[in-house]
Structure formats: structure tokens, C-alpha cells
Amino acid sequence: MTADQEVLFPGRGEYHQVAADHRRAGFALLSDLCGVDYLTHPGRTLPAEVAPERFEVACVLVNLGERRRVRLRVQVPESDPVVPTLWDLYPGAEALEREAFDMFGIRFEDHPDLTRILMPDEWEGHPLRKDYGVGRVPVQFKEAPGPR
Amino acid sequence: MSESDQETGIVGTQAETSEWTQELGHGERGHGDSGRERHATLRLPEGVVLDPDDIDVETPDDDTMIINMGPQHPSTHGVLRLMMELDGETVLRVKPIVGYLHTGMEKTAEELTYVQGGTNVTRMDYLSPLNNELVFSLATEALLGVELPPRAVWIRMLLSELQRMSSHLMWMATNGMDLGSTTMMIFGFREREMLLAFFEKTTGLRMNHNFIRPGGTAADLPDGWEDDVAVICDTVIDRVDTYDELLTGQPIFERRVKGVGAITAEEALALSATGPILRSTGVAWDLRRHMPYLAYDEVDFDVIVGTYGDNFDRYSIRLEEIRQSIRIVRQVLEKMPPGDYRVQDKKVTPPPRGRIDESMEALIHHFKIFTEGLKVPEGEVYVAVESPRGELGCYMVSDGSGKPYRMHIRAPSFVNLQSVPVLLRGGLVADAIATLSSVDPVLGEVDR
Numbered sequence: 001m002t003a004d005q006e007v008l009f010p011g012r013g014e015y016h017q018v019a020a021d022h023r024r025a026g027f028a029l030l031s032d033l034c035g036v037d038y039l040t041h042p043g044r045t046l047p048a049e050v051a052p053e054r055f056e057v058a059c060v061l062v063n064l065g066e067r068r069r070v071r072l073r074v075q076v077p078e079s080d081p082v083v084p085t086l087w088d089l090y091p092g093a094e095a096l097e098r099e100a101f102d103m104f105g106i107r108f109e110d111h112p113d114l115t116r117i118l119m120p121d122e123w124e125g126h127p128l129r130k131d132y133g134v135g136r137v138p139v140q141f142k143e144a145p146g147p148r
Numbered sequence: 149m150s151e152s153d154q155e156t157g158i159v160g161t162q163a164e165t166s167e168w169t170q171e172l173g174h175g176e177r178g179h180g181d182s183g184r185e186r187h188a189t190l191r192l193p194e195g196v197v198l199d200p201d202d203i204d205v206e207t208p209d210d211d212t213m214i215i216n217m218g219p220q221h222p223s224t225h226g227v228l229r230l231m232m233e234l235d236g237e238t239v240l241r242v243k244p245i246v247g248y249l250h251t252g253m254e255k256t257a258e259e260l261t262y263v264q265g266g267t268n269v270t271r272m273d274y275l276s277p278l279n280n281e282l283v284f285s286l287a288t289e290a291l292l293g294v295e296l297p298p299r300a301v302w303i304r305m306l307l308s309e310l311q312r313m314s315s316h317l318m319w320m321a322t323n324g325m326d327l328g329s330t331t332m333m334i335f336g337f338r339e340r341e342m343l344l345a346f347f348e349k350t351t352g353l354r355m356n357h358n359f360i361r362p363g364g365t366a367a368d369l370p371d372g373w374e375d376d377v378a379v380i381c382d383t384v385i386d387r388v389d390t391y392d393e394l395l396t397g398q399p400i401f402e403r404r405v406k407g408v409g410a411i412t413a414e415e416a417l418a419l420s421a422t423g424p425i426l427r428s429t430g431v432a433w434d435l436r437r438h439m440p441y442l443a444y445d446e447v448d449f450d451v452i453v454g455t456y457g458d459n460f461d462r463y464s465i466r467l468e469e470i471r472q473s474i475r476i477v478r479q480v481l482e483k484m485p486p487g488d489y490r491v492q493d494k495k496v497t498p499p500p501r502g503r504i505d506e507s508m509e510a511l512i513h514h515f516k517i518f519t520e521g522l523k524v525p526e527g528e529v530y531v532a533v534e535s536p537r538g539e540l541g542c543y544m545v546s547d548g549s550g551k552p553y554r555m556h557i558r559a560p561s562f563v564n565l566q567s568v569p570v571l572l573r574g575g576l577v578a579d580a581i582a583t584l585s586s587v588d589p590v591l592g593e594v595d596r
Binding site: 005007028029030031032034036037041042043044045058060064067069071073090091092093094095096099103116117118119120127128134 | 250252254255421431527528530539545547553558562566
């Protein structure tokens with residue numbers, strides 16, 4: 001269920017072109033862009049022609065005149081997590097794409113400054129991936145006080 | 149500024165001090181494969197070509213200085229670090245550096261049930277926590293496909309508007325302080341206190357309420373809420389006139405904010421800025437009006453826009469939005485429907501306390517909802533509301549279990565910070581603080 005929302009599933013090759021077409025059609029604002037890792041998802045509803053991949057990049061474009069939102073969902077394979085950047089069309093995608101890179105390791109081709117944005121620069125791994133080991137801090141409990 | 153000028157500017161600084169190379173050097177840190185360009189911090193939308201002579205620079209480019217403002221600078225409203233390239237007193241390029249407050253709240257959200265999730269998201273934007281709960285609840289309800297009783301909708305709208313007033317009052321206070329008006333700071337906090345007292349009476353907490361929950365609200369409004377809200381409206385509308393008198397026409401204030409930190413509508417749209425920044429450029433875009441949620445299509449209010457996109461416009465917009473919020477709150481006072489404050493859907497709402505004592509099934513049902521969480525059907529949804537700072541969105545992916553599979557918050561402050569380099573370019577360092585304040589970033593939300 002997608003609650004009556006307009007969703008498109010462009011392939012990686014068409015993604016940039018589809019976004020460019022939308023921008024020409026009046027979708028002037030990119031309001032959101034984020035990654036999703038479907039590694040442990042039991043199965044999502046996708047149109048028949050879309051082959052599911054591990055990662056997905058979902059971006060939301062807004063047409064202010066027509067008051068419409070369109071969501072583009074791009075499948076990104078685990079073996080080659082690269083998608084074209086939308087920065088040249090929507091400069092506002094910069095920080096959001098950096099966040100997706102930081103959290104999922106999805107690389108945005110031709111992004112001008114694809115560095116970590118929230119995690120420290122030298123951090124290893126991408127925290128929002130489902131197979132990212134959530135660390136535990138070993139806790140040393142004090143022994144219970146003995147009987148007096 | 150041409151590419152070669154940028155190079156010489158930075159490289160010259162690098163040669164003199166060893167510290168800058170760590171921050172600005174070309175790599176060594178192992179992201180070489182991404183092909184990034186580290187020096188380009190000021191970017192403008194395609195089609196808006198940056199005029200190299202748009203700033204009157206007196207000294208040659210190799211005399212520029214790079215200075216860090218923050219992360220502990222009190223005027224950066226939290227732990228924001230601005231890396232600024234200065235030419236004397238003129239700001240050339242700026243790079244906002246965030247992440248100091250990152251606590252992995254989106255990851256945490258995947259470990260919390262939908263019932264618990266509100267406690268997590270409410271801590272993101274700590275100046276308007278009810279809006280965060282609202283967007284989380286709306287996203288969950290969109291996936292559940294439940295229809296709320298009208299009273300729940302109107303309670304949410306009342307709280308959301310009171311929250312907008314409290315957030316804007318806080319902004320008036322801090323912005324006043326950034327411009328040197330400590331009177332304004334005391335005034336803003338004083339009025340906000342009234343609102344926080346009402347929130348405490350209603351929700352039990354002054355901040356981080358976890359009051360708006362999937363399926364409605366946690367409780368009904370307290371007895372006598374109409375009188376409290378009426379007093380708040382009457383007081384604040386008078387006090388807003390006082391601020392108007394104190395600041396709007398005042399020559400010192402005017403000179404500090406008029407024409408400072410300007411941005412055009414094209415730039416703001418291209419940089420995905422929303423909220424007062426976008427509206428200050430004259431683009432009338434307010435989700436309450438243009439993509440109505442709750443019952444905003446049933447109340448009258450104006451969408452306030454500016455003309456020049458400068459600090460003064462953003463100040464005027466927030467001031468006037470307080471008045472508009474009062475207008476909405478007064479209509480809510482008149483129209484508040486009677487009825488239930490949460491949806492009576494057994495899948496979403498736990499049974500009332502009284503039933504648990506009588507019925508074993510009710511006890512099991514209650515236990516199941518609070519241990520396993522609501523079972524939300526599989527799907528994806530993007531929901532957005534107009535928070536005081538702009539479009540606050542929630543992209544929620546459900547796998548049919550009791551916890552969100554992925555919850556992404558589109559934080560308006562995070563996206564709006566991208567316009568800071570454009571706003572600050574060519575301005576003075578002293579104005580940088582006032583301009584940054586007019587963006588109104590809340591770092592808890594930026595870093596999440």
C-alpha cells in the first residue's frame with residue numbers, strides 16, 4: 001500500500017533523465033531523498049517489471065504549481081551501489097545524497113563532495129545498513145555488596 | 149571567483165599553517181574513489197552563474213583567511229560549525245559542518261515499536277516536538293489506513309499551532325539576542341513560558357511530550373483548556389504588538405537586518421529550502437494551505453510571504469505567523485468538536501484501563517499492543533507537515549511487523565542549512581550570526 005501517492009520506478013539508467021523531465025515539467029523542488037536497505041525485508045510490493053535489489057533510493061519531487069508530489073524509487077544493487085547524482089538538477093540534493101552515502105554507502109556518481117556528513121570522516125561502515133553490527137558497550141557491573 | 153583563484157587561495161593558506169591541510173587537503177583520508185571536489189563549498193544552482201565580481205574585494209585572493217565558527221560558538225544555536233573563508237570582514241565561502249549531535253535516531257527508530265516511536269522522534273526538533281510526533285503519527289496512520297475522529301484532528305491542530313507560536317517566540321528571543329537586544333530575549337522566553345505551562349498541563353511535560361500518538365492523542369485536553377488558551381491568545385497578541393514596536397521600526401534593528409542575507413526565489417527553490425526561507429523570497433508555499441493535512445482546509449489564515457528574501461523578511465514572516473497561529477487557535481476554540489480523542493479501532497487503540505480489570509481478553513489485548521506494537525501493513529509512505537522551520541517529512545517503510553522497517557525524517561533544518569553559504573556570501577562576519585539565526589536551525593533535528 002502506498003496511500004494514494006504517485007510513485008515511479010525508474011531504472012538506474014533512466015533515473016536522472018526521469019528527474020530532468022520532471023524538473024522541466026515544473027517539479028521545481030526536491031523535498032526529500034533517502035536510502036533504504038531491504039536486506040531483511042520479507043518482501044515488498046513492486047510492479048512486475050521492477051527487479052528488486054537490496055538498496056533503494058527514494059526521492060520526492062514537488063510541483064508547486066500543481067501541488068503534486070512524485071516519488072521516484074530506484075533499485076540499487078548491492079554489488080555496485082552507484083546511482084547518478086541529482087545535484088546538477090537540484091543542488092538541494094547535495095546534503096541528502098551525502099547522508100544517503102554516509103548511512104548506506106550508496107555512491108552518487110558526479111556528486112561534487114561525496115563525503116560523510118553525520119558520522120566522523122574516519123568511520124568505518126554504513127550505520128543504517130541492516131547488516132551493520134550495532135555495537136555493544138561492555139558494562140562492568142559491580143559485585144553485590146557481601147553480607148555484613 | 150575562478151577555479152584557479154580558489155586553488156591559490158586555499159593552497160597559500162595551507163602552506164602557512166599545517167592544521168588547515170587536515171580539513172581542506174585533497175584526500176589521504178580514504179574517500180579518494182568518490183571523486184569529490186573538496187574546495188567547492190559555495191555552490192549555486194545551475195543557470196545562476198556566480199559573478200566573480202559580485203563582491204567588492206579589496207585585498208588579493210591569497211590573503212583570504214579560513215576561520216571556524218563553532219561548534220561551541222554560542223550564536224550557532226547548538227553544535228553547528230561553520231568553516232568560513234574571510235577576506236577581511238567579508239565572508240566569501242562557507243561550509244556548514246554538522247554531525248556533532250548525531251545520535252542515530254533513525255537507527256534507533258528501527259528498534260522501537262510504533263507505540264514507542266513517538267518518544268524517539270519527539271527529541272529531534274526539540275523546539276517543536278509536537279510537530280515531530282505529528283508527522284510520525286500521520287505516517288503510521290497513513291500506512292494503517294485509519295480515519296481519525298474529528299476531535300483528535302482538531303486537538304492536534306490546536307497543539308501544532310500553539311507549538312508554532314512557542315517555536316517562533318523562541319526564535320524571536322534568540323534572534324533578538326544575536327542582534328544585541330537582550331530585552332527581546334527576555335520577552336520571548338517570557339511568553340514561551342506561558343505556552344510551555346499549557347503544554348505541561350495538557351501533556352504532563354514541557355518538552356518531548358509524546359502526546360500525539362498513532363491513533364489520536366494520549367489524552368483529552370484538560371478541563372478549562374478553553375480559558376487557558378484564550379488567555380494565551382489574548383496575551384501573546386498584545387505582546388507581539390510590543391515586539392513590533394520594539395524592533396520593527398527601530399533604526400538600529402532595521403539596519404542590521406534589511407538587505408542582509410538575501411536569497412532569490414530560484415536559489416531557495418533549487419537549494420530545497422522551505423518554510424520561512426522560501427516564503428521570504430515571495431514564493432507562497434505553505435503545506436498547511438497548499439497540501440492541507442489535519443483540518444487546515446477548514447480554517448482561515450494567511451500565508452505570509454516576503455519580497456526580498458533578506459533577514460528582515462524572515463523576521464516579519466515569523467512575527468506575522470505568530471498572529472496567524474493565534475487566528476487559527478481562536479477558530480479551533482470555536483469549532484472544537486466533541487467526541488473521542490483517539491480512534492476506536494481495536495488494532496490501534498489499547499482497551500481502556502477499566503476494561504482490563506474485568507476482561508481477560510482486554511488484558512491480553514493491552515499486553516500485545518504494548519509488547520509487540522501495532523501491526524502496520526507492509527508499504528511505504530511519505531507524509532509531510534509544515535513545521536515552524538519548513539517541510540517536515542517522514543518516509544516510513546513497513547514490513548508488516550510492529551516496528552518501522554525504516555523511518556527517515558526529512559528535517560527542514562538539515563536541508564535549509566544548505567542555503568547558508570548563499571545567504572552569507574558577501575556579507576560581514578558580524579552579520580553572519582544574525583543571518584544564521586534567521587535560518588533558525590535546530591541542531592537536534594539537523595543531526596538526528
